[in-house]
Amino acid sequence: MSIARELPSLLSTVRTPGDFCTAGTIELALPLLTVQGVGAVALPLLPQQAEQLIAVADRAPYGRGAQTIVDTSVRRTWQIGAERVRLEGASWARTLRSIAERVAEGLGVTTAVTAQLYKLLVYDEGSFFIEHRDTEKVPGMFATLVVALPSIHTGGELVVRHKGREVRLDLHGPDPSMAAFAAFYADCVHEVLPVTSGCRLVLVYNLVREGRGRLPQPPDYEAETQSIAALLAAWGAGEWGPDDEAPAKLVYPLEHAYTPAELSFQALKGADAAAAAVLTAAAQRSGCELHVALLTIEESGSAEYSGYSGRSWRDDEFEIVEVCSSSAVLSDWRSPDGTAAELGIFPVEDGDLCPPDMFEDMEPDKQEFQEATGNEGASFERSYRRAALVLWPKARRLEVISQAGLPVSLPWLASLARCWRDSGAPTDSPLWKEAHELAGHMLDAWPEYGEWPRHGEAPSTAARMLATLAQLKDAARIDAFLADISAAGDYGMSDNESLLAAASLLAPRRAAVLIERIVRANAAKDPGACADLLARGAAAPPPGRPARDLVAAARALLDALPGHPARAPQPPANAWWRRQEISSDLIVDLVTALERIDATLAEQAVDHLLAWPKTYGLDAVILPAVRHLTSQAATRDTPGVQRLRAACVQHLRARTAEPLEPPTNWARAARLNCRCAHCTELAGFLRNPDEPSWILKAAEAVRAHVTSIVRHCRCDLDLVTQRRGSPYSLVCTKNQASYERREKQRREDLQDLERLR
Numbered sequence: 044m045s046i047a048r049e050l051p052s053l054l055s056t057v058r059t060p061g062d063f064c065t066a067g068t069i070e071l072a073l074p075l076l077t078v079q080g081v082g083a084v085a086l087p088l089l090p091q092q093a094e095q096l097i098a099v100a101d102r103a104p105y106g107r108g109a110q111t112i113v114d115t116s117v118r119r120t121w122q123i124g125a126e127r128v129r130l131e132g133a134s135w136a137r138t139l140r141s142i143a144e145r146v147a148e149g150l151g152v153t154t155a156v157t158a159q160l161y162k163l164l165v166y167d168e169g170s171f172f173i174e175h176r177d178t179e180k181v182p183g184m185f186a187t188l189v190v191a192l193p194s195i196h197t198g199g200e201l202v203v204r205h206k207g208r209e210v211r212l213d214l215h216g217p218d219p220s221m222a223a224f225a226a227f228y229a230d231c232v233h234e235v236l237p238v239t240s241g242c243r244l245v246l247v248y249n250l251v252r253e254g255r256g257r258l259p260q261p262p263d264y265e266a267e268t269q270s271i272a273a274l275l276a277a278w279g280a281g282e283w284g285p286d287d288e289a290p291a292k293l294v295y296p297l298e299h300a301y302t303p304a305e306l307s308f309q310a311l312k313g314a315d316a317a318a319a320a321v322l323t324a325a326a327q328r329s330g331c332e333l334h335v336a337l338l339t340i341e342e343s344g345s346a347e348y349s350g351y352s353g354r355s356w357r358d359d360e361f362e363i364v365e366v367c368s369s370s371a372v373l374s375d376w377r378s379p380d381g382t383a384a385e386l387g388i389f390p391v392e393d394g395d396l397c398p399p400d401m402f403e404d405m406e407p408d409k410q411e412f413q414e415a416t417g418n419e420g421a422s423f424e425r426s427y428r429r430a431a432l433v434l435w436p437k438a439r440r441l442e443v444i445s446q447a448g449l450p451v452s453l454p455w456l457a458s459l460a461r462c463w464r465d466s467g468a469p470t471d472s473p474l475w476k477e478a479h480e481l482a483g484h485m486l487d488a489w490p491e492y493g494e495w496p497r498h499g500e501a502p503s504t505a506a507r508m509l510a511t512l513a514q515l516k517d518a519a520r521i522d523a524f525l526a527d528i529s530a531a532g533d534y535g536m537s538d539n540e541s542l543l544a545a546a547s548l549l550a551p552r553r554a555a556v557l558i559e560r561i562v563r564a565n566a567a568k569d570p571g572a573c574a575d576l577l578a579r580g581a582a583a584p585p586p587g588r589p590a591r592d593l594v595a596a597a598r599a600l601l602d603a604l605p606g607h608p609a610r611a612p613q614p615p616a617n618a619w620w621r622r623q624e625i626s627s628d629l630i631v632d633l634v635t636a637l638e639r640i641d642a643t644l645a646e647q648a649v650d651h652l653l654a655w656p657k658t659y660g661l662d663a664v665i666l667p668a669v670r671h672l673t674s675q676a677a678t679r680d681t682p683g684v685q686r687l688r689a690a691c692v693q694h695l696r697a698r699t700a701e702p703l704e705p706p707t708n709w710a711r712a713a714r715l716n717c718r719c720a721h722c723t724e725l726a727g728f729l730r731n732p733d734e735p736s737w738i739l740k741a742a743e744a745v746r747a748h749v750t751s752i753v754r755h756c757r758c759d760l761d762l763v764t765q766r767r768g769s770p771y772s773l774v775c776t777k778n779q780a781s782y783e784r785r786e787k788q789r790r791e792d793l794q795d796l797e798r799l800r
């Protein structure tokens with residue numbers, strides 16, 4: 044049997060929550076406390092009234108066999124019998140009932156219970172009661188309830204022990220308007236530690252089972268706890284089949300509904316609380332980590348009409364045909380100690396669910412059907428939402444976190460790195476090793492294609508990983524990342540800064556080798572990013588690595604530059620990427636980098652740029668780059684830049700030498716790439732020196748066609764649709780747009796010539 048079936052079957056008998064001891068606090072609308080011989084007692088208790096109480100109290104005895112004995116070395120405290128104490132006030136009865144209900148649940152008692160006041164105890168400084176068991180004072184009594192009334196003191200903790208376990212309870216409300224209470228089974232050994240200052244004031248009640256029958260016992264799931272602990276230990280030790288067959292984590296869905304806000308171990312109800320208590324103990328014994336989280340399962344797929352109810356289709360007349368997609372995630376994590384755990388949104392793997400088929404017969408929390416539309420059939424969406432206990436062996440924690448994917452593992456790694464840095468610990472500290480190990484898991488599971496295309500300027504996942512590895516100074520993982528991930532194609536412009544910072548932690552020669560590999564792998568796809576990488580790397584070479592070390596990387600970029608159809612690799616037909624546009628920034632970075640790295644290579648690059656003007660357009664790419672390069676001292680006067688400049692000057696001179704005059708009549712250029720009847724007529728109109736406008740009265744499709752040809756071929760025409768008659772008309776009026784464009788170009792060219800001369 045798989046562990047995912049074994050665990051729920053062991054837990055199936057664990058239904059009743061409860062323990063040998065339970066405690067809590069409750070808001071207290073102050074009761075009227077009257078003590079015979081003293082009168083009304085104010086709360087929180089005043090020191091003078093404490094003295095008055097002690098004056099009318101007796102030394103409390105303790106029971107030995109049938110006798111009761113006063114011995115202040117065993118019990119030193121003052122008692123006032125229930126018959127002399129009155130508690131009144133509108134809400135006291137309600138408060139006491141609510142305390143009794145809560146402790147009954149906490150003790151796992153399902154039958155009705157009453158709390159009968161036994162004594163009021165006053166512990167002044169130095170009072171205590173050594174370890175003892177309470178005797179059954181009335182028939183049906185099975186437990187003792189202690190309610191501490193507001194009174195300032197220190198010490199006086201109640202310690203309760205049972206079967207090797209011990210709880211220590213400081214019965215203080217967090218606020219003077221709160222009362223703290225505790226209850227424990229009568230056969231539990233307990234003691235009250237000495238009060239070290241002030242006065243402790245408690246009401247002691249007998250908890251009595253109503254009716255007859257066996258006295259309640261603390262629920263005892265020790266046998267189940269032991270079996271589950273053994274099961275979990277075997278799982279953690281990898282004894283459960285081969286490691287990869289057993290899931291790395293288990294998700295045990297709970298029965299009751301909880302909102303994200305109320306979800307916590309403390310808020311679990313009934314059988315959920317019982318399962319959580321057993322699992323908490325078993326996880327502790329077996330080295331597992333346990334959380335409670337919200338599990339959300341979403342499914343969608345195809346549906347079918349299953350009936351027609353006379354008038355209309357109704358939702359309940361659909362039937363699900365097939366589940367096509369489904370996702371399961373965990374969120375809103377809480378630890379057993381009540382704190383939130385920053386684990387984010389965690390995917391649930393197949394095989395994590397306990398038992399695996401648990402949602403099969405379950406009603407979804409939400410289900411919606413969509414009617415068929417057009418050529419799409421009917422469909423459905425449904426979701427399930429449950430709280431779940433989630434556990435994994437401590438030893439597999441990092442594997443689980445990395446399995447959850449980068450959105451979970453990267454922030455986790457970053458926080459480990461921050462903690463390590465802030466701790467000032469060395470790189471062989473456990474914290475560093477944990478981060479190192481997690482980074483290793485993350486590299487193993489790195490998504491094959493990474494992020495491509497890269498979006499926007501925000502730091503990529505790769506950049507964040509590299510920055511974190513650099514913070515950890517983890518040279519081995521940096522090396523592996525650059526070699527196996529950046530050089531495998533998960534690389535983009537926004538990585539460069541972190542990439543170089545991380546690479547500077549490697550031996551300079553090795554860094555240069557890796558940069559070359561990255562460039563070789565990525566230059567065809569994103570030459571701009573590679574040029575930026577080299578420009579940055581050459582601008583600020585770290586100590587020990589001269590810019591010249593990047594010569595192989597520079598050559599790799601040069602080899603991959605597009606242009607020559609036979610030389611530069613084109614994306615393969617089935618490539619999942621397209622080359623980034625050639626930009627003038629690329630040219631600036633390329634030339635700047637190569638000038639620093641190797642002037643000969645810079646010359647070769649310039650040869651290449653000038654040899655392939657279709658790829659490196661003078662106007663679109665080279666000229667803007669030259670404007671920039673000639674404004675920088677480092678590149679202004681290099682031979683390569685001078686040649687680029689000369690090419691631009693020659694180009695501009697040729698263009699400014701062309702005649703430029705406004706048209707003298709209405710004839711306009713008519714280079715149209717369509718020969719349909721309408722476009723032929725349009726061409727005739729354009730060439731006609733005497734006609735300023737033309738009206739095309741035609742159906743919308745024809746008008747749209749002509750409009751698109753006019754726009755595409757940049758004809759000197761203004762177009763207006765006249766919405767009169769049927770069909771409408773397209774009014775085409777000649778203008779001087781191409782002359783104006785050239786005129787504007789001329790002004791810019793002259794400015795550029797001025798600047799570049």
Ligand SMILES: O=C(O)CCC(=O)C(=O)O
Binds near residue numbers: 172201235
């Ligand atoms: O004061 C307490 O908290 C407990 C007292 C007690 O154990 C007793 O009265 O038997």
Ligand SMILES: [Fe+2]
Binds near residue numbers: 175176177187233
């Ligand atoms: Fe006691």
